[in-house]
Ligand SMILES: Cc1cc2nc3c(=O)[nH]c(=O)nc-3n(C[C@H](O)[C@H](O)[C@H](O)COP(=O)(O)O)c2cc1C
């Protein structure tokens with residue numbers, strides 16, 4: 001049991017010293033992608049080779065979370081703890097490379113295994129700013145000790161001992177942090193209204209449903225650094241006066257569920273969660289709840305209905321969650337990445353955080369780059385970076401150097417952005433202004449081989465099959481929209497269809513009950529705006 | 544086999560007990576049930592309804608709402624193809640069509656002989672490997688039509704031997 005700030009700090013000191021005694025850390029990426037292509041076997045081989053070694057520099061093999069450069073996996077990162085030389089990253093590692101890696105790292109071979117060494121001075125690494133992902137790739141997600149050594153739970157203990165709940169909210173407000181789940185609602189404001197609500201019982205919920213098909217930011221955070229989410233939630237609970245929390249995770253993410261559950265157990269056992277944390281009256285319990293693969297359950301009111309054990313139908317707002325949330329009680333619901341920002345904000349102060357990003361969009365954002373882009377993977381960049389920099393510098397440009405056509409942000413609720421808008425800074429408002437949204441962070445790059453009408457139809461098909469059926473505009477409208485788009489794909493559309501398409505989009509947007517329906521036409525509206533010629537080419541008489 | 548003798552029912556009951564037989568335990572119980580039984584047969588749904596004092600219609604309604612729950616048994620081998628955005632952009636739709644042609648089933652169904660189920664999923668979070676599929680437990684990325692069909696055939700052949 002860790003009972004005070006001082007105890008936590010001295011324990012962290014001790015752990016850091018122990019870590020520094022090993023000269024070289026051999027960090028094996030065990031993110032979902034690397035695991036899928038054999039990271040486990042590589043880790044075992046590295047351990048076996050290391051066990052046979054008796055001389056040279058001391059090493060330790062450590063399983064870590066996602067490094068981000070998934071396209072080049074499996075990845076092995078070598079860190080010298082005495083900082084005598086910088087990090088080496090090995091890419092596309094195969095089990096048979098294990099011996100050479102151990103030889104080089106222990107200092108009995110060459111300096112490094114040249115043919116699999118990844119260049120680290122490329123923009124992919126140098127242009128990133130890691131706050132949320134600061135520990136990803138450096139700590140073992142299953143090790144509470146690793147998290148504590150990296151200043152984990154320090155912010156929580158400091159706040160409990162030296163700050164009032166209002167001061168915590170003030171820091172979050174000063175930071176300018178906005179919700180990372182898509183909507184961009186200021187986190188400080190949301191917490192404040194729940195703090196002001198009068199109730200015996202309040203709840204904190206973390207939204208780990210990550211429904212956007214083609215995005216994996218939240219998954220990577222949950223799998224790489226689960227304690228960070230728990231600490232963020234506990235700080236929130238303290239700030240608003242809640243004592244119970246839930247993390248709602250997609251059932252398709254078994255590894256995230258497993259790691260979160262383990263983290264909760266570890267934290268409870270060490271007095272970092274549970275009753276009377278840090279010998280204060282503050283208690284906080286967290287449980288994981290599994291989703292069931294329904295996109296609509298990412299929507300706040302539907303998610304709550306689902307936790308209560310029902311079909312995940314959304315409901316009308318107001319009443320807002322801050323008055324009437326889980327089981328009718330005031331509830332804070334934030335996204336995984338939003339909570340992952342909280343501990344660093346409290347550790348360094350809101351003003352520190354506010355120095356990153358732009359006037360209205362502060363801090364950093366994690367993006368999942370995929371599609372026809374060279375460096376597919378996970379990146380964290382300061383807000384305000386242009387889409388061009390993100391795609392061409394950080395992302396390394398288009399695969400096979402084909403021509404860029406569009407980038408899709410915001411998933412099924414977002415839009416397609418054409419080449420002439422690429423210099424736009426990434427901000428909530430600017431993306432909205434051109435018909436897309438920030439969304440949760442999925443960035444899908446498309447080249448000349450993609451048909452925009454078919455892409456729009458893909459997203460509409462998604463919304464059609466994910467519509468919960470509660471309201472007519474969404475349930476029936478998305479089917480009609482799909483049928484209309486099929487006409488364009490099959491080159492059978494007429495002028496009437498084109499006019500109908502535009503009307504239908506507006507009708508669905510204006511009259512649907514929840515965000516799913518309201519935003520479902522976005523991919524159509526944006527492609528219709530920027531790529532109208534492709535729709536025209538899908539018409540009967542003009543084809 | 545009845546609910547009394549089959550220990551799998553006990554496992555489902557354990558989840559319900561942990562959550563105090565509250566009605567909100569329904570979804571967690573269904574998850575446990577699917578894990579131990581492989582799919583949700585009627586008898587299991589009835590068992591859960593009775594233990595949680597819920598109408599059977601409610602349990603059935605929830606089980607059919609969420610895509611994750613299966614009400615039919617799966618084939619002996621399972622190929623889950625990702626049809627998320629990144630995989631779609633890289634041709635997952637064509638792969639799915641090829642699979643459906645080759646095995647004569649639609650996504651979500653099992654072949655008549657019960658050998659193979661073809662399922663689709665929305666993003667495994669391995670988008671860098673797109674297009675991706677999971678064959679039984681093995682993930683394979685950078686697929687094309689031929690490679691996917693072949694991987695399914697291989698999976699079925701292996702069990703015949
Ligand atoms: C159809 C639909 C799906 C959504 N899916 C998610 C999701 O998967 N993850 C998420 O964090 N937010 C999702 N949201 C947004 C949530 O409703 C909510 O605004 C968000 O979780 C609040 O957290 P934040 O303020 O930290 O962003 C979705 C919204 C809609 C309308």
Ligand code: FES
Pocket residue numbers: 213214215625626627628629630631665666667668669670671673674675
């Ligand atoms: S879209 Fe297929 S793994 Fe993400």
